[in-house]
Amino acid sequence: MSTENPTARRYRPPAPLGGRRRATGSPLGRNAKAWAFLAPALIILALFVVWPMISALRLSFMDASGFGREEFIGLENYVTVFTDPDVRDAVLNTLLYTVLFTPTAVIAALALALLLNSPRMPFRSFFRTALFVPFVVSFAVAAFAWSYLIDPQVGLLNYWLRGMGIQIGNVLEDPRLAMPAVALVAVWKLFGFYFVIFLAGLQDIPTSLYEAARMDGAGPWNRFRNVTLPLLSNTMAFVLIFAMIAALQAFDQIYVMTGGGPYGHTQTLVMEIYESGFRKLDLGFASALSYVLLIATLLLSLVQFLFFGRKEKDLSS
């Protein structure tokens, strides 16, 4: 999450004489004021984010049914998590979804951003708007629309593809095609967001660098490879990690389109948490599963944080 900008677009005033930070009141008074400003947000975060997280850890060592009965069973839930074939399948499905979704969405977003980066491109703002519209459509509605489009009997897309000699059949009932289909719906919904972030990243690359490269005789591929990509690496890392975290949490469109089927082939981690927690009411097991998701997300976020930590330091100093 960078706000760092190499060009001096933001005005930074010179430090006032006698100290960089303006001191208002005594340190004690400042502390009291600061905590007063922080209190509402911190109470909400403590109550509804931190406490449930600690609670989930406790629950994950319990046999809990949700009707008040809780019995300590040690690591049993985690043993189940790591031995249960359903969980293994859900993890593999989530990974497959991540692998299908992330590169497709990121490459599509980058390619379109590169095409639309030139200010001379005709109808630039129309295209930009059109590509971003899916982002404001909910996953649920996207799922309804795509389900209808690929309906084996009356689906328009199915019919058009058949006209081109491509038989896709009943996609959502097909164990091989169901996962690519739900991943593509996510690509459709989210790539516009990554596209906008890439566009912003591209705008920050000084044009003088391209001119210099051109003078050195670099062709379009060389300019992309040696100017654009290296200078876009921060944006790229951010988008990649953002997309992977989104993929780990896939739920909405799967719930609507396949319900995890056919035969569990689109059952992801969050689908499994929802099912074991809210359908089977096995809260302890669902909590242990939640911790798997939590740790996977934390690891990814940590990479992101380390990557952007340097900039963060620059900003707060």
Added chain:
Amino acid sequence: MSALRLRLRETRPSTVLAVIALVVVSAIVLLPIAIIVLTAFKPAAEVNAYPPSLLPDQWTLDNLKEVTSELPFARLVGNSFLFAGGVTAFALVFDSLAAYALARIDFAGRKVLLVAIIATLMIPFQATLIPLYQLVADFGWVNTYAGLIAPRAADAFGIFFLRQFFLSLPRDIDAAARIDGASEFRVFRSVVLPNAVPALLTLGLFTFVNNWNDLLWPLVFTTDADMGTITSGLTLLTGPSGIVPHGVMMAGSLIAILPLVIAFLLIQRRFIENIATTGLK
């Protein structure tokens, strides 16, 4: 004249190819939106006709009438506005207050707290859903607006995002107010906030859109069909229990996306630019 000629000469074959590619991609991207809008007004016979067609031969309001009789639609849309609007309003107030302290007040423990807040950013709500549900149930808040809104009345991302923006505002802007003896809260409210309108607008829209569209959240915290949102309500129409005709589903979808799409089209240029430049990247 010469400018036009220059522009035409500058339109290279590669640009023409790029425009063609963009037209094709945009058409594919907009197809689901088109199918929602057009199918919503198609008579049932055409919706299920083979071969299918994009445009309706005859336009009808039957689907819209039917979907409003299947679900308490006005109620669900109202719930969506209250839920997404309530979360947005509270989160903007609480997040900006906290962000102000983190960006502009030099207090003990500031850095540690900032790191702690960023750490909570990494916790996906899906992972805390079960204890969160228990907590909300203990408060007696299942099927209430409080239960839907309160847990999201502040969020780490909003705090971080606004803090970054507040840091970028020059420190001098509040000097005059301070010399006049304005309180910290006055500086926040009448100096810093008015300068942060673009960031607040972007964050507000982002929060509103995300909550309006969220499915898992209302699915978990409401069991009463009257307390659901339009997004979760629509899913009641599908699935093994209720197979509803495609035309009716698309009519419902149209109602669900209309407020957001209109709002987005009205302010799209600003929205996209703000997302791009105010630090969401």
